[in-house]
Amino acid sequence: MQAVDYGTYNPNYISPRTHAKLESLVKTIIANPGAMMKFGQFDELTAKIDPKVVIAHLPKGVGEEQLFGMAMLSHDTECATPIYTRELTERALRFEWPSLDWFIRQVWDPDEESHFLPYRLFGMGMGASEAHMDERVKRARASSFTHRGVDTPAGVVMFGTEQEYLTGNWHRIMAKLIRPACPEAASAITWVAQREVLHKQWYREMAAILLEEEPRRVQEMAHAIIRFEMPGNQICPELEHQVSGWLTNMGADIDQIVAGMVREIYKISSSTGMAGKMALEIGEAKGMKMGWIKVAHVHHAINRLGQPGSGIVGEAVMDFILTLVGESLLEKFHLSKLWTPEKNSDPAYRFYTGPVELVRSLLRNWVASKIKVDLGTSIG
Numbered sequence: 037m038q039a040v041d042y043g044t045y046n047p048n049y050i051s052p053r054t055h056a057k058l059e060s061l062v063k064t065i066i067a068n069p070g071a072m073m074k075f076g077q078f079d080e081l082t083a084k085i086d087p088k089v090v091i092a093h094l095p096k097g098v099g100e101e102q103l104f105g106m107a108m109l110s111h112d113t114e115c116a117t118p119i120y121t122r123e124l125t126e127r128a129l130r131f132e133w134p135s136l137d138w139f140i141r142q143v144w145d146p147d148e149e150s151h152f153l154p155y156r157l158f159g160m161g162m163g164a165s166e167a168h169m170d171e172r173v174k175r176a177r178a179s180s181f182t183h184r185g186v187d188t189p190a191g192v193v194m195f196g197t198e199q200e201y202l203t204g205n206w207h208r209i210m211a212k213l214i215r216p217a218c219p220e221a222a223s224a225i226t227w228v229a230q231r232e233v234l235h236k237q238w239y240r241e242m243a244a245i246l247l248e249e250e251p252r253r254v255q256e257m258a259h260a261i262i263r264f265e266m267p268g269n270q271i272c273p274e275l276e277h278q279v280s281g282w283l284t285n286m287g288a289d290i291d292q293i294v295a296g297m298v299r300e301i302y303k304i305s306s307s308t309g310m311a312g313k314m315a316l317e318i319g320e321a322k323g324m325k326m327g328w329i330k331v332a333h334v335h336h337a338i339n340r341l342g343q344p345g346s347g348i349v350g351e352a353v354m355d356f357i358l359t360l361v362g363e364s365l366l367e368k369f370h371l372s373k374l375w376t377p378e379k380n381s382d383p384a385y386r387f388y389t390g391p392v393e394l395v396r397s398l399l400r401n402w403v404a405s406k407i408k409v410d411l412g413t414s415i416g
């Protein structure tokens with residue numbers, strides 16, 4: 037695995053072959069975008085919300101103020117769609133990536149623009165005035181937003197994958213909180229959550245194409261994961277900064293959310309070996325340790341093995357180690373059941389069969405017990 041040489045490598049350039057694959061994916065999405073929500077669809081929702089009932093049904097640890105803050109965080113970040121659309125279409129132009137522009141203008145933007153509605157109606161049901169909600173929209177759309185992640189095609193789709201994944205999870209948490217008191221509001225929010233899941237899958241497919249066709253993008257992607265932050269940090273920081281406290285109050289299962297993100301990263305990688313490379317890039321950039329060994333040292337050793345001239349043995353050993361790291365990462369997050377040996381898909385398996393499987397499983401357990409990768413800190 038070579039470090040990216042920015043002297044010759046232009047990460048903003050997408051090859052014609054990759055473009056063709058991305059275009060065909062976007063055409064499929066445009067032909068079948070699924071059921072989007074419409075304005076006016078839930079107008080009767082406000083009248084169905086009784087604040088007293090909602091408050092009476094809140095779980096222990098969650099007060100009215102917290103619930104309203106959580107709903108307004110969703111509202112404010114969702115209603116800022118025009119800002120994100122501007123940022124994304126500007127990048128489609130800069131990266132000479134027309135299919136990203138089609139995707140944003142024809143599917144993503146028209147879909148996103150209605151997502152704040154259930155929260156607007158819920159806010160009004162809880163007693164906020166229409167003028168207050170209008171003011172929130174105005175304020176959110178006037179805020180400044182800078183993409184602070186990795187500003188390359190791979191960085192943008194990784195940001196999209198992560199953002200949609202976490203947003204979908206958030207809507208699901210909201211729907212669960214509201215469901216006992218107002219199932220109608222919860223099902224409108226669940227609809228939004230399901231749309232975010234679709235968005236996540238679309239961005240994830242774009243990321244997978246970019247990585248499969250242009251594997252050196254793994255480094256940008258790893259850095260995009262590390263540098264990720266939710267848009268709420270800029271659109272409504274006073275609410276976003278309360279998220280970890282809110283999640284703690286509710287006893288939310290953060291490990292499960294992190295494990296889900298690892299699963300997405302694994303799906304973007306074309307093999308366990310590639311997932312391992314991604315894990316190493318993340319680990320090195322964050323100065324993490326695998327047991328007593330610094331990830332940077334492992335990475336350095338692997339880079340040396342993979343250098344030209346080291347021959348097929350070096351390549352095979354490199355694949356083997358990367359596969360182990362990938363598997364160990366999955367095991368750490370109890371995702372090993374996702375990993376099934378597909379002998380034809382991962383080059384590592386072509387070199388190792390039979391007795392080596394035993395060694396492999398011994399080593400896998402050893403690495404799993406030693407690895408100390410705390411992805412939780414990389415997810416904002």
Ligand SMILES: [Fe+2]
Nearest residue numbers: 114148151232
């Ligand atoms: Fe959304």
Ligand SMILES: [Fe+2]
Nearest residue numbers: 200231232235
């Ligand atoms: Fe979305």
